[in-house]
Amino acid sequence: MPKEWTRKQERQYEHIKDSAQERGAGTGRAKEIASRTVNKNRAQAGQSRTASRTSTRDISPQRRGGLRSGTGGPKGPTRDQLYNEARQRNIEGRSKMTKSELARALGKS
Structure with missing residues (x-):
């Protein structure tokens, strides 16, 4: 110092x-x-x-306090996380859905 x-x-x-x-x-x-x-x-x-x-x-x-640090990244769960939850809930057509469609089908949008 x-x-x-x-x-x-x-x-x-x-x-x-x-x-x-x-x-x-x-x-x-x-x-x-x-x-x-x-x-x-x-x-x-x-x-x-x-x-x-x-x-x-x-x-x-x-x-x-980090206002300019890289906080503009993606928000929420990833597409893979949404897909796995859709698979557990047995939602049909999940494999062809986009991230936003999966979120809507799961009621998260």
Whole structure:
């Protein structure tokens, strides 16, 4: 940790790093996430010599909380999961149905 960091920032770094590792990030990635977060907070507080425009004008990383992380993925069960449930319920014509048709037949749409 850089010597410019306060004790509070060091504690924050350790906490963020540990949390990232608990979520499954590797050691290197966890350190990167933690240091970027602390450095961005330092930049917003005017404690760093150089800071990007994004760092100083954006909302804090804690408040943002992953708003820009890849959360636009598929929603709900997969087609295979729906198909298996349809097979268990003995719904006819299931093999030719699309995901949305399977969901409708199962009453999930």
